[in-house]
Each structure stands twice: as structure tokens, then as C-alpha cells.
Amino acid sequence: MSQDKASGGTLLEPVNKQTSGGRLPWRLEYDASRVRTPWWTPIVSVVLALVLCAIFIYANGMSPATVYAKMWKGAFGSSYGITETLVKAIPLLLCGLGIAVAYRISVWNIGAEGQLTVGAMAATAVTIYFPNLSGFWSISLMLIFGIAAGAFWGLLTAIPRTHFGVNELITSLMLNYVALLALDYVVFGPWKDPKGFNMPGSPVFTDAQSLPVLGGTRLHIGLIFALVAVVIYYLMMRFTRWGYELRLIGANPTAARYAGIHIKRHIIIVMLISGGLAGLAGMAEVSGVSHQLIKGISPGYGYTAIIVAWLAKLNPLGLVIASVLFGGLIVGGYSVQTIGLPSSISQLLQGSILFFLIAGDMVTRFRIRRGA
Amino acid sequence: MDFMTQLLIAAISAGTPLLLATLGGILTERAGIIQLGAEGLMLMGAVTMCIVFIRTESLVLGLLAAIGVTALLGLVHAFLSVTLRANQTMSGLAMTLFGTGLSAYLGKPISGNPLPGILPRVHLDFLSSVPVLKIISNLDMLTWISIVLVIVLHLLIHRTSWGLHLRAVGDSPATADVMGIRVRTIRYCYIIAGAMLIGLAGADMVLSVAPTWNEGLTAGRGWIAVGLVIFARWNPIRALLCAYFFGALDSLGFRVQLLGSAIPSYFLKMIPYVVTILVLMYLGYRNRNKPSGTPESLGVPYIREQRF
Numbered sequence: 001m002s003q004d005k006a007s008g009g010t011l012l013e014p015v016n017k018q019t020s021g022g023r024l025p026w027r028l029e030y031d032a033s034r035v036r037t038p039w040w041t042p043i044v045s046v047v048l049a050l051v052l053c054a055i056f057i058y059a060n061g062m063s064p065a066t067v068y069a070k071m072w073k074g075a076f077g078s079s080y081g082i083t084e085t086l087v088k089a090i091p092l093l094l095c096g097l098g099i100a101v102a103y104r105i106s107v108w109n110i111g112a113e114g115q116l117t118v119g120a121m122a123a124t125a126v127t128i129y130f131p132n133l134s135g136f137w138s139i140s141l142m143l144i145f146g147i148a149a150g151a152f153w154g155l156l157t158a159i160p161r162t163h164f165g166v167n168e169l170i171t172s173l174m175l176n177y178v179a180l181l182a183l184d185y186v187v188f189g190p191w192k193d194p195k196g197f198n199m200p201g202s203p204v205f206t207d208a209q210s211l212p213v214l215g216g217t218r219l220h221i222g223l224i225f226a227l228v229a230v231v232i233y234y235l236m237m238r239f240t241r242w243g244y245e246l247r248l249i250g251a252n253p254t255a256a257r258y259a260g261i262h263i264k265r266h267i268i269i270v271m272l273i274s275g276g277l278a279g280l281a282g283m284a285e286v287s288g289v290s291h292q293l294i295k296g297i298s299p300g301y302g303y304t305a306i307i308v309a310w311l312a313k314l315n316p317l318g319l320v321i322a323s324v325l326f327g328g329l330i331v332g333g334y335s336v337q338t339i340g341l342p343s344s345i346s347q348l349l350q351g352s353i354l355f356f357l358i359a360g361d362m363v364t365r366f367r368i369r370r371g372a
Numbered sequence: 373m374d375f376m377t378q379l380l381i382a383a384i385s386a387g388t389p390l391l392l393a394t395l396g397g398i399l400t401e402r403a404g405i406i407q408l409g410a411e412g413l414m415l416m417g418a419v420t421m422c423i424v425f426i427r428t429e430s431l432v433l434g435l436l437a438a439i440g441v442t443a444l445l446g447l448v449h450a451f452l453s454v455t456l457r458a459n460q461t462m463s464g465l466a467m468t469l470f471g472t473g474l475s476a477y478l479g480k481p482i483s484g485n486p487l488p489g490i491l492p493r494v495h496l497d498f499l500s501s502v503p504v505l506k507i508i509s510n511l512d513m514l515t516w517i518s519i520v521l522v523i524v525l526h527l528l529i530h531r532t533s534w535g536l537h538l539r540a541v542g543d544s545p546a547t548a549d550v551m552g553i554r555v556r557t558i559r560y561c562y563i564i565a566g567a568m569l570i571g572l573a574g575a576d577m578v579l580s581v582a583p584t585w586n587e588g589l590t591a592g593r594g595w596i597a598v599g600l601v602i603f604a605r606w607n608p609i610r611a612l613l614c615a616y617f618f619g620a621l622d623s624l625g626f627r628v629q630l631l632g633s634a635i636p637s638y639f640l641k642m643i644p645y646v647v648t649i650l651v652l653m654y655l656g657y658r659n660r661n662k663p664s665g666t667p668e669s670l671g672v673p674y675i676r677e678q679r680f
Contacts, residue, residue: 056477108461160649164656169408169461170599171652174645177592185638303469310462344476344587351412351470355448358463362456 037361042311042318045356046325052352053345060341067336067345074335075328081335083217087289089327091116091281091298093226095305096323097233098277100314102270104237105249105263109271111157111172112278113302114179115150119279120286121183122149124202124293127209128191135208142209142283150279151272153179158271162264168271176302187295202293211288220288222281227320229277234316246270278302299330300347307354326350379620379627384508387619388515389414389577393597394604394611395521396569402529402606403562404542404669405453408464410570411594412471413442417574419475422482422585429488438575439568445471446567450560457673468594476587487583491576514576521569525608538562542667545674555674573597592645599648603655605665618644 054064075085095112102109122145126138133141156175160166186202193203211220237243249256249263257263281301286293304326311325312318333346393410400407417438425434449467452458491512529535537558540548545555574590582589596618604611625640 056474060477110465160653160656164653165660166649166652166656167602170595170602171649173592173595174599174649177645178642181638181642185636188638189636306465307469342477342480344473344480347469347473348477349473351466351468351473354462354466354469355452358458358466359452359456362452362458366456 037313038364041360041364042313042322042357045311045360046353048356049349049352052356053349056348057341057345062339062341067339067341070336070339071329071332071346075332080217081331083214083219084331085324085327086223087218087220087327088301088330089323090220090222090226090288091285091301092305092308092323092326093319094222094229094281094284095278095302096308096312096319097226097229098274099305099309100312100319101233101246101277102274103309103314104246105266105270106253107158107161107267107270107274108169109154109157109172109274110169110306111153111175111302112274112281112305113298113300114172114176115153115275115278116282116285116298116302117176117179117183118153119146119150119282120293120297121179121186121282122146122279123283123286124186124191127205128202131206133208138209139211139287142287143280146279146283147276148279150282151276153279154271154273154275155268157275158268161271162267183293183297184295187293191293193292200295205287205291209287210291211284213288218289220284222284222288225280225284229280230316230319242269278305304330304350307350307357310354310357375627379623382623382627383616383620384511384515385580385619386622387616388518388580389573390593390597390600390618391518391522391612391615392514392573392576393570393594394600394615395518395525395608396566396573397597397601398566398604398606398608398611399525399538399562399569400566401601401670402538402542402667403559403566404545404667404672404674405450405559405563406460406464406671407449407563407566407570407601408461408598409445409449409467409471409567409594410464410597411590411592412468412475413445413567413570414471414574414577414590414594414597415475415588416445416471417442417571418578418589419479419574419585420571421575421578422485422487423478425487425489426482426485431489431491435572435575438571442567442571442574443564445571446564447560449567450563453673454556454559454563457675460671460673472588479585479587482585483587484584487578490583491579512580514572514579518576519612522608522612529608539667543669545669546676549674549676555676559674570594570597596644596648599652602666603648603651606667607665618647621647 050068054068057064057067073081075081095116098115099109099112123142126133126142126145130138130141153175157168157172160171161168184200187200191202193199193201195203211222213220237246245256245261245266248259249261249266253263282297285297285301290297305323308319308322308326311322329346329349333343333349336345337343393414396413397407397410420441421434421438424437425431428434445467449463452463453460491514493510493512494516496509527535529538537548537553540551540553541555541558548558549555577590577593578585600611600614600618604614621644625637625643628635628640
């Protein structure tokens with residue numbers, strides 16, 4: 001795959017000259033050998049996204065400095081802000097990890113939102129159908145149900161991909177909408193709390209059904225689950241045969257297939273893990289934070305987690321840092337509502353960060369050459 | 373009017389935005405570029421339409437603004453995927469996230485405000501007495517435009533040298549390049565044209581389906597359109613049939629509810645999503661040993677002088 005001009009050969013010699021810069025004194029040249037992205041691109045991307053959104057904020061008649069200061073103070077400026085940021089980072093870390101595992105072998109799971117939702121529903125089902133269990137049994141059963149439901153939702157994406165050749169992006173996204181409609185059905189219908197003043201939500205969980213929290217804060221034990229999952233991911237990737245096979249498929253699927261690796265089986269396994277982790281996030285969310293199943297249990301964690309995984313370059317430590325950053329972005333987004341801005345500003349920032357990340361990955365592979 | 377006639381009219385009305393978005397997707401993907409940003413583009417088209425229409429009270433300006441804004445976003449996608457050769461899947465996802473966020477942000481002040489008008493309808497009185505054709509005697513302007521577009525695009529893709537170039541660029545860019553076809557220029561043009569059509573779909577969505585802006589109002593129809601592109605096998609005529617079929621499914625839920633059905637509406641609303649998955653599975657199963665009609669270089673960035 002030479003980029004050398006002279007090696008174009010006579011057969012593939014282009015008929016018309018088509019250089020990117022026309023008659024400019026320099027031109028951009030693509031260097032296919034540069035496949036590693038420099039470590040600083042994520043940082044530059046975040047900065048550029050902040051600049052782009054500053055333009056939108058300014059155009060809306062607000063001062064970007066005030067808005068960003070407000071967001072920063074809301075997310076990291078107080079101990080309450082920091083614990084809230086960590087609370088939001090838990091589902092992002094779990095879902096982001098799941099997405100990263102699937103992305104290792106180029107399976108694009110964008111269904112974490114739906115997997116999280118069914119995980120939360122399954123955990124709530126335990127509280128509704130087995131209301132009088134002791135703390136240990138009820139939490140254990142909720143964990144098992146939550147993870148199993150998320151994994152099942154992941155399987156519904158994996159099977160069409162492996163056996164019917166359906167793009168998993170579309171399936172996983174369609175299943176998100178199905179899961180959200182199912183959630184609406186149960187919170188408005190059969191699971192609605194009769195004592196809830198007609199609010200759409202399940203009965204509030206008892207103490208035995210709630211995850212333990214840290215001191216007087218809302219930070220719950222789900223943080224430990226998430227960190228343990230990250231460490232297991234690192235160890236599995238690094239030291240097991242399974243991790244080696246995943247890395248091999250990720251590097252070169254054709255070579256992996258010739259090496260006798262069962263790719264379909266791996267797709268199913270990673271989707272089960274991916275869905276299971278998102279299901280765990282959903283369980284932790286109902287049992288640790290909201291203590292009841294409500295409409296809109298996730299403010300788009302599943303989608304934000306996609307950017308978390310991409311920003312982290314699938315690196316375990318990067319996942320932790322990115323999920324805390326994005327947790328802060330969500331909390332900061334809420335805090336700007338007090339000065340009359342919509343919280344969707346954080347979504348806007350997330351989308352722009354992803355744009356600059358993708359561009360950054362590629363821009364660093366170009367170099368400027370003098371002479372046309 | 374009987375139930376079937378009403379359903380057919382509703383199917384065309386709900387199917388038109390799907391059709392426009394699917395046509396946009398077909399144009400982009402025929403040039404070999406994956407278009408997964410349809411949801412974000414539709415939302416941006418819809419919110420621009422609403423803002424400009426409410427501010428200026430001019431339908432035409434609103435439509436032009438919707439098309440213009442999405443053309444700009446298409447330019448971004450084209451720059452990322454053609455010039456920078458970035459990952460097209462990720463670029464599309466970024467477009468959707470960015471479009472969702474930006475449309476919610478821009479649309480906040482006008483959220484819930486009714487639009488100052490609707491699309492002008494084209495009355496064809498001579499058709500209203502014909503039994504079957506009477507359902508198309510009273511369609512709105514954009515529906516007619518979309519039907520004409522289907523024919524135009526079908527002829528363009530399959531019967532003209534432009535279409536030949538388009539298909540060449542999507543199937544084998546290296547060969548096209550050798551033949552002197554400007555691969556990058558053509559890809560840029562069709563990505564932008566496709567994005568404009570998807571933006572028009574978003575504008576149509578607010579004008580014909582829900583005449584007011586609400587956050588996330590497309591509710592996944594952009595993604596259904598992405599599925600429809602595959603379902604229609606990159607063919608405009610099939611796209612028309614598929615889009616109206618899904619339009620019918622979409623409005624069926626609502627109609628059945630009006631009849632006082634015992635099925636909760638949430639399950640009826642799931643139908644389009646579940647059917648999309650099932651249909652794609654069926655097509656995948658049936659075409660497992662056949663070419664699916666996918667442009668052969670879909671998703672593969674073209675690098676001149678790279679040999680395979």
C-alpha cells in the first residue's frame with residue numbers, strides 16, 4: 001500500500017490530475033503508515049468542541065465564559081457536585097465498557113440505552129414479584145435479573161447479525177425504542193404505584209431492595225461494580241486466551257478466521273457481555289439512585305457511553321477518566337438550567353466532541369508537503 | 373370514508389418523510405458512503421423549518437433554510453468521509469448525536485408553538501370520482517414532489533450517464549478514477565444532495581405529521597429510513613413501496629387505537645421497529661447466497677494509488 005507517487009504504475013495511472021490543493025504551493029498527503037493516534041488528540045478535540053459550542057452559546061446571546069464556569073462549578077465545584085458527577089459516571093463507565101468490549105471486534109453496539117432500560121425493568125420486576133426477600137437475596141436476584149435481561153437484549157442484536165447478516169447498528173437502535181416503549185407501558189400500566197398520586201412510576205423500593213450508599217451522599221456501591229468490571233476487562237484482555245482472540249479479530253478478521261477462530265461465537269459472546277454490563281448499569285440506576293422505576297430512567301447514558309468508549313480509545317484507564325468527564329458534562333448541563341439554558345447543551349457538546357475526535361484521528365495521519 | 377381508504381391516505385402522509393429520507397440515503401450510499409446520520413439530519417431539518425417558518429411566516433424560506441442547513445451538515449460528513457477518509461459509521465453517529473443536541477438546543481424557545489400554516493394541497497378534482505385513485509386526489513405539495521423525485525431519481529440512476537458515473541463511483545471507485553470520473557467531486561455532490569433530501573424529510577415531518585416542534589420528534593424515523601435503504605435495495609421505486617408500507621404500519625397503531633382496541637398503544641407503537649428488524653432478518657436470510665444490491669465499495673474510503 002505504497003503512497004509513493006512513482007509506484008502508481010501504468011495500469012492505474014489516473015487520467016486527470018486531481019490533487020487536493022490544486023495549484024497551491026503545498027499539499028496534504030495521506031500517510032497510511034500512521035495508524036496510532038497521538039495521545040493529545042482527545043484533549044484537543046474536547047477543547048475545539050468547547051470553542052465550537054461557545055459560538056452557539058454566544059449566538060444565543062449568552063456569555064460562553066459564564067456558561068462554562070457555571071457548568072464547571074456545578075460538576076466539580078462542590079463535594080455535592082463531585083458525588084453527583086460520580087453517580088452519573090457509574091452507568092457511563094459500565095455501558096462504555098460494554099461498548100468498548102464489542103467494539104474491540106468491530107461490533108457496533110449502540111443499543112446500550114435499551115439494554116440499560118430492560119436491565120432496570122428486570123431488577124424492578126424482582127421487587128414487584130418477590131417483595132419480601134431479605135437484603136442479600138433481593139439485591140443478588142436483582143443483579144442476576146438485571147444482567148440477564150441486558151444480555152438477552154444484546155443477544156437479540158447479536159443473532160440477527162451472525163445468522164441473518166443484519167447490521168447490528170440498526171437492530172440495536174430499533175431495540176432501544178422497543179425497550180423505551182415497554183418501559184412506558186409498565187410505568188403507566190401494570191407496575192404503576194397505586195399510592196403514587198397517579199405519577200408514572202413503580203412503588204418506591206424498600207431498604208432491602210436498595211444498594212448501600214456512601215455516607216450521606218447519593219454515591220452508591222455501583223461504583224465498586226464498575227471499577228471491578230474495568231479491572232476484570234483489563235486482566236481478561238491482557239492475560240487470557242479469549243482476550244488474545246478478541247485482539248486478533250480486531251486487528252485482522254480475515255487472518256483470525258483462517259487461524260480457526262470462531263468469529264460468530266465471539267460476536268455473540270461480546271454482545272452478551274456488552275448487554276449484560278448495560279443491564280447491570282440499569283439495575284444499579286434503579287436500585288442505587290432513583291429507588292423506583294420511572295419514565296426516562298436514563299437521560300441518554302447509552303448514547304453518551306458511545307462517545308466515552310471512543311474518547312477512551314478502548315483503554316481501561318481512559319474509560320474511567322472519560323466517564324467522569326462526561327458525568328461532569330451531564331451534571332454541568334443540568335446546572336446551566338438555572339440561568340435559562342436548556343440542558344441539551346451537554347448533548348451538543350458531546351456530539352461536537354465526537355466530530356472533532358473522528359476528524360482528529362484522521363487529520364494526524366496527514367502531513368503537509370511542499371510543492372504541488 | 374371507509375377504514376382502508378383512511379389508512380391508505382394516512383400511509384402516504386406518514387410515509388412521505390420516510391420516502392424522502394430513504395431517497396436521500398439511497399443517493400449517498402449509491403456513491404459508496406454510509407449515511408447513518410439521517411436521524412440527526414432530519415431533526416435539524418425539522419427544527420430549522422420550524423424556527424424560520426415561525427419567524428418569517430414564509431413556507432418557502434423555511435424549506436430553503438431546512439435544506440441549506442442540512443446541506444452544510446452534509447458537507448461536514450463529506451469532508452470527514454471523503455477528504456479525511458474517517459470512519460463513516462462514527463461520522464454518522466456523531467451527526468445524529470450532534471443533530472439531536474443542537475436541534476433540542478435551538479428549538480427550546482419555540483417548543484410547542486404551532487406553525488403558522490400547513491403545506492398547500494394539490495386538488496385534482498377529476499380523480500376524486502375514480503374509486504381507487506381518489507386517495508391521491510388531495511395530496512400535499514411535498515408528497516407530489518417526492519413521487520416525482522422517485523421517478524426522476526430512478527431514471528437518473530438507471531438511464532443516464534450521470535447515474536452510470538454514480539454507480540461506478542459506488543461500486544468501484546478505482547475503476548471510475550481510471551476512466552476519468554472525478555470520484556471525490558461526485559461523492560461530495562451526492563452526499564450533500566442526499567443530506568438535503570433528508571433535511572427536506574425532516575421539514576415534511578413537522579409540516580404533515582406533527583405541526584409543531586417537540587424535542588426528538590422524529591422518534592427514530594431517521595433510523596427506520598436507514599433500514600429502508602437496505603430494505604429497498606438502493607432502488608428508488610422499491611423505496612416508494614417500502615416507505616408507504618411503513619407509513620401504513622406507523623399509522624395503523626393510531627387507527628386501531630381509535631377503534632377502541634384492547635391492545636395498549638405502546639405495543640402498537642413498537643410495530644414499525646419490530647417489523648424493521650424482522651424484515652431485515654428475512655431479507656438477510658433469503659439473500660444469504662445472493663448479492664444484496666449493496667454498492668460494492670460502501671463504507672470503504674477511496675485512496676488513490678492504493679492497490680488492493
